[in-house]
Amino acid sequence: MTPTAADMVRVLPEIIWCGFGVLLMLLQPFLKNRQGLTLFAMVGAAAGTLATYFGQMGSGFFGLIQFDTYSLFFHWLLGLVVFLVILASDSYLERENLAPAEFYALILFATAGMGVLASAQELLTAFIGLEMSSISSYVLAGYRRDAVKSSESAVKYFLLGSFATAFFLYGIALVYGASGSTNLMQIASTDPSSTLLRLGLTLILVGLGFKVALAPFQVWTPDVYEGAPTPVTALFAAGPKAATFALLLRIFTTIHAATDFWFWAFWILAVATMSVGNLGALVQTNVKRMLAYSSIAHAGYTLVAFAAVTTMKLDPETGAAPAYAAVLFYLLGYSLVKVGAFTIVSEIGGKGESYQTLDDFAGLGTRQPFAAAAMSLFLLSLLGMPITAGFFGKFYVFKAAINSKLIWLAVLMTINSTIGAYYYLRLIVVMYMRERTGDVPAEAATSLSPTAAMVVVVAVLATLYLGLLPNHVLGIVLSQNLILSAR
Amino acid sequence: MISGVLVIFFVLAALAVLGAVSLILQSHPIHSALSLILVMVSLAGLYLLMGAEFIAAVQIIVYGGAVMVLFIFVIMLLNAGVEERTNFSKLATFGGVPLALALGGIIAAAIARSSGHLPVPTEGAISSTRKLSMLLFSEFVYPFELTSFLILVAILGAIVLAQREN
Amino acid sequence: MELSGHLLSILIFFPAFGALALLLLRSEDEYWIRRLTFVVSVVEFLFSLILLRAVAIGAPGYALTEYKAWISSPPINYHLGVDGISMFLVILTTLLTPICVLASWKGVDHRIKEFHVMLLMLEVGIIGVFLALDLFVFFLFWEVMLIPMAFLIGIWGHGRRIYAAVKFFIYTMFGSAFMLVGILWLYNLTGTFDLPAIQLTLQSAAYHLAPRTEMLLFLSFFIAFAIKVPLFPFHTWLPDAHVEAPTAGSIILAGVLLKMGTYGMIRFCLPLFPEASHRAAPYVAVLALIGIIYGALVALVQPNLKKVVAYSSVSHLGFVVLGIFTFHTISMQGAVYQMLAHGVSTGALFFLVGMLYDRRHTFEISEYGGLAVPMPKFAAFFLFISLSSMGLPMLNGFVGEYLILLGTYQVHWGWASWAATGVILSACYLLWAYQRVFFGDVTNEKNRDISDIDAREQWGLVVFAVIALWMGIASPYFTRRIAAPVNAVIEQTKSRYAEEASKPAALPQPAAMAGEAQQDSLRRTVSR
Amino acid sequence: MPILENLWIIPLLPLLGSAINGLFGAKWSKAVVNSVALGSTGVSFLCALEAVREFLTGGSQPFRKEFFDWIVAGNFRAGFDLQLDQLTVVMLLVVTGVGFLIHIYSTGYMAHEEGYYRFFSYLNLFMFFMLILILAANYVLLFVGWEGVGLCSYLLIGFYLVKKSAADAGKKAFIVNRIGDFGFMLGMFLLFRTFHSLDFATVFAAAAKPEVAVEPLGQFGVLTVACLLLFVGATGKSAQLPLYVWLPDAMEGPTPVSALIHAATMVTAGVYMVARSHILFTHAPTAMYVVAIVGCATAFFAATIGLVQSDIKKVLAYSTVSQLGYMFLACGVGAFGAGIFHLMTHAFFKALLFLSAGSVIHAMGGEQDMWKMGGLSKKIKVTYWCMLFGTIAIAGFPPFAAFFSKDSILFAAYNSENGGKVLYGLGLLAAVFTSFYMFRLIWLTFYGEQRYDEHKVHVHESPGTMTGPLMILAFLSLTGGWFALPALFGGKDYFAEFLSPVFGAAEAGGGEAAQSLEHILSVVAVVAATAGLLVAWRMYSKKVERGTSEGLHKLLYNKYYVDEIYAATVVRPLMWLSTNVFWKVVDAGMIDGAVNGVADGAAAVGDKVRHTQSGNTRSYAVWVVVGALVVLGIVFWPILQPVVFGGGR
């Protein structure tokens, strides 16, 4: 038995991404100028994304992967995110004079890994994908070799990451033992009463929960996010998170047993995660770190929709579609906003990321009106203000929760978002209502670099587009049999 | 009645656990590394016992050989001395050991009470190396190809991280 | 006519275009910024006057409705409409905005462009709230409106402006978050966000909400509105917000924003959840009464002139809430009327206080005294407005209060009696404050040569004064237009409460009146 | 054009005058301001006369016309409706007439004051509201005038801006009136609830229906409660117990104001309102009784205070309170006609007294303390004679006005059942006091040696603009009572007869037997007045100096410390409560404390959370382990549950 051409086409994005990664490494000795490499990498990211156009729906490689609207959506999401991140990295790499080629290559490899995660329908493939993205992430986190924080974030991420991977792997082993296969479709058809299965799925949840930073597995997030180069942080906050959520949701919806086992776990983890995230962010003075905490909180919100899936699946006429839609829409809006926000942070941060505290943002409204305005928009979106992407995201999550009678979860989410409002608002307040104490250091950025500006503009437009005219995207995420593997 | 196989199993198992424990207790990384090698070797033995020769071989060659050598090499490189038993983390100091044991215990217990219904394995090798390679290049070709990129990433990463400032 | 087809949209978004135009100007030439904003807001006001002709008198239901599919799933539609109640609130908004521009002519001296952009965006949000007929759209405007307001307070405010801004924002956020839950829950029950549609569904005999569910839904909306009103004990954001806000902010805040709460109660709480409203009414009324008296008493002892006015709003809005929750047509018409009246008088009061601040940069009453001599015109206007605010007959304040009390008395004499004490107290705090500021000798030398109002300020005040007088004399002009929608609301609120609705007379009689029987005989003979 | 059909002209003219003066007067000369002010009031007086003529020629049916809707909501309508009947006629003539005179007087008196235009603007505004009050055809419009005159009194009392005492007095007047209005409003609401209308015509018609039972004494039916509430309003406006406190302070205002507002017109509004609602009151004997008692008590109580005051205007003020008490007494015992009669005569002589006092003060250069006067009779003859006229009138000597009016009141009181005699007794005593303090005033002011410094103040007679009105009023207070003259000799009381269409049967019956009794009583009254006169003569005719105040005298001199009591029992506690409990504790402490507390709490928890973020990888690993355990716990709960809970069984 050999893979068909169709199968190859189905994984074309991954192939292209990896291919461009390799090409970058080969070009590096000859192609010295940075912009060229940046452009090349962006082309790669875009090409990979567009390649999804050719793939036809259905499972490939003997059921190892599933190419459906769901994975399509995530490929687009990842492609867009990576595209923006690369664009945003350009000025950063220049400022910190870091080697661009390897950087972009690693990013593209990571992207490929995430792509695998998004479409994997078999746990081992997923595992390989996860490792691809993780290992490149470890390296990227430590990419500023001479910066102490960077290396620390790398080592923490690496140790804890592989620790969690071990759990994930052990879970796979047990599931395999229980069902004799690692293919989700076959696992789905095994006797749910089996304790091995239960145990295995639990350990898988632990492993993946770590990757998406659910409390109490979130501990690594703030440190790693803070230490990593800011564009990389943007990638972490958007890419791997989305991809891992994708896998999580696929497992969750494909395996009935998981749906039953995990519901309460999701319920409780959701509350814990958003509370920890928001409360932690409440007291941060470093904007980058604050955003890290906020991304924890948002993982919590997303999880609310997960919890909603369980009961919604039983609902005959809607099915869990609204909940899926909520998750997807939320992740899309959230990722783009985060990329935008972190880009601004990296620009304001200046050389050596030395200006990231609230004080450094004081008076930004007058110094850099555009950056401040964009940042405010992103913050408002994270806060869930209407006419932004974040609002609809939160709105659909709310809706899903209430549809499935999870009133209490909704209320807790409400309270959390009120807490969240405080620190997002505080940053806005600082930017507009406080004047900078002391004079602005000379080397602090006076304006966004053109590339970063482009990224921000795109993010702003996306935020508003999703906030005002979500119909098109909704059409996609609400499409029939979004997840082919789902039962 | 205890068959010889069972005896071998228990010996190897004991060695493995012993190695693991000594890995924990040894204060010098080199000794820990050696203990780990002990674990791996005894596991290789168990693989043989289960009739998975190829895996056993790989275990010895790749793991016991390449990986562990790499470890020891690094230890030498950084000439890491005896590890200082600091206790900055209260949680780890007081909670660490019991919690870890609890986790291991629970998992073990769960497995013990669950996997009873597994079919009793038959004699002899169930998987020839041939079979494995067949699988590897047909059914699991995709992950297999991916691993190649994975290794590429690893190499690239290693270079990026470890290269001296030029 | 093509225009009237989109009149409401134009009303909502015209200021937004104005704001865009402002953004094109350089932030240096404040000359043009101020004038442009003023022109835009005045034009907007003229637009809004068209409503007076467009909304038919006595016709229930909504006029000028606009309906456009917006979001496919869940079905959210851009549904606008106006009736007698919202019409006047919109006009009040459009009226106050240009005055705000005048009010901040001198007071606002930095980031002038941003200021006026915010002002116009605020107008957009508020008008949107009043015109939206889709719960989602309503909520959307309701939230959006927060941001410019918070900015107005936070950037151009005084002393503790940031604290005030954040407090205002969080307070309201908190309330509205619950409202969102309520809205979604409601959607879950009815499958639509469309207000009229939801009403139909809920009214239909087939559909019946479980009492507990209804009460929870009611609360989820009510809390949001109560915070906005603000109803005791949710009022503590108000004094801070008012004192720290710039004059324009205070005018809009007191003039219109607070009304959004009471408007919401009339538009949503009552018609959607009749039983719950009726069950909650006693408690709400008690809170309102506390608000009336408590607010007045606290206002009485404030050393800060602006706080006096702020707390007076708490007291006055208490009247409105009381009027709404007696479900009596007279009192509810009075309530709506009082919203408008309060908008004018309190807006004017803040305008006046702002003038003082522009001159002396303090709100402390002790800083003033004997101002009547150096600034007679100002004193005259201040007195006039104070009188209108304390409900002197033939001025705007009286009609609303009187109707509220009258209507309330018909339903529950006790509430009315307690509320009426507010009338006494309002005289106390306003006159006392007035005396301390204007009468006696000029104690503070700084006030000796303080300048009287200039032409700009005078015209702003004249507008207020004329309107106050006109509203006081020609109240039927308003009540005729308010009556129909109010009665509609009452109908919807009663509909399931046939038994209560049928016998208002059966409500508890004054304890003082013994001889129930004889008195009933009297009523019978009278009604014959 | 027929004035009657356009009744609105009468109040409108003063309003115009007020508006014009108020807006433009500042720039104009006194002459122009005068012409506007006097012109408007004068013309409106003439219009009033014309209207009255048309009305009387048109028969005795009350005239009523609706001009425009003012407030409309549900079944409630308050229109700008004016009406004219005999009662209104009396009030109308008194208000416009006396008002006009006082305007003239003021031009002289205020000649040298700041804010001349302001004064006349206010005065005209007052005329407007007062006319609205008496012409109103429903309670709500009446309430407009009611509040309006209150406002004007506030403005005029506080006319001297820089005088703190004046401002205080004005504020006090307004607020105390508001307290009364509180009752009035509730009364209106109750009426509306009962009759579903507030038009006089409708309400009274409904109440007059035979089947509407009279609520027996001691029963608190709807009407009783309503009447009592209305009466609360009256006590506020007409300075009756316990709300009279504002009137004496109101003397801070310019004297013409005291004359016009605080003697002749505004303060009588309460009486007018009660008389207007007589049909309701006659259905509520309990209320009537309360009115009578309060009126009588006030008459006596105020008179006692008047005995010892040293400020000439304060004396007159308390006398006003006392006289108003008489009027309420009259209404209380059902003699509404007599009440109104006294209202009219009182308007004449009290205005006269105040204006004369004003002229005295004018002459003395602002001095108001009688102990600093004396021997003025020779210096300012006209004023002296006018003052004397007024005094004799108020003391109740025939044939002066008050003799007739007060007489009929006491007569009615005597005849009223349950406790009429007591009321009569007190009333008589009050009469004695009245003549005493009035003649005391005369002696202290005009006789004896002069107790002021010749060189400081040079006493001078007032200009014609002031003395003219005085003389007219003096004449009126002599003749004002003669409508009732025939009644003494068995003839009929023209005044009562004139009002009979309004009060009709309500009037207390006379009869042959009463005839003789009335003679006796009037003799007694005269004797009483004489007694007062003699005592005053006895005490003050010879050289006197300010009595040391202790004991009863001190108590009276300090007005029974009522103000102090109010301050101590109501005002201060309220302020304290508002400041130290509501504002400082409830608002700042509890509510805001809770809000901020939540915020701080969140921050504190947040700090805890961030401290779990120790930065130590080992701790993190342990957290992961903990998480794993938690998740295992949750997922395995269904299995563990029986193990955990089922263990016991």
Added chain:
Amino acid sequence: MVPTNYYLILSAILFGLGVLAFVFKRNIITIFMAIELMLNAVNLAFVAFSQALHKPDGEVFVLFVIVVAAAEAAVGLGIIILTARNRRSLNVERVDLLKL
């Protein structure tokens, strides 16, 4: 014949010991060894299952795991060297600049 349980329980024990080692050791390299120990436990489980189920793919997984482990080792040790350079210490507890 050795029942599969034994192997599984052994793997569980090894895994537990790996976790224990991870939280107990301070030296980064040794901690990394702990991870390797855990992976070995996983491998044991895989092989045991594949033997029990008569399915060879379990062993294939083991191969993958070993590859991944090797890759991780390469990167991980790289990172460790980097840290050691920056910090002059291999004690994980001294690598705590990022906190709170």
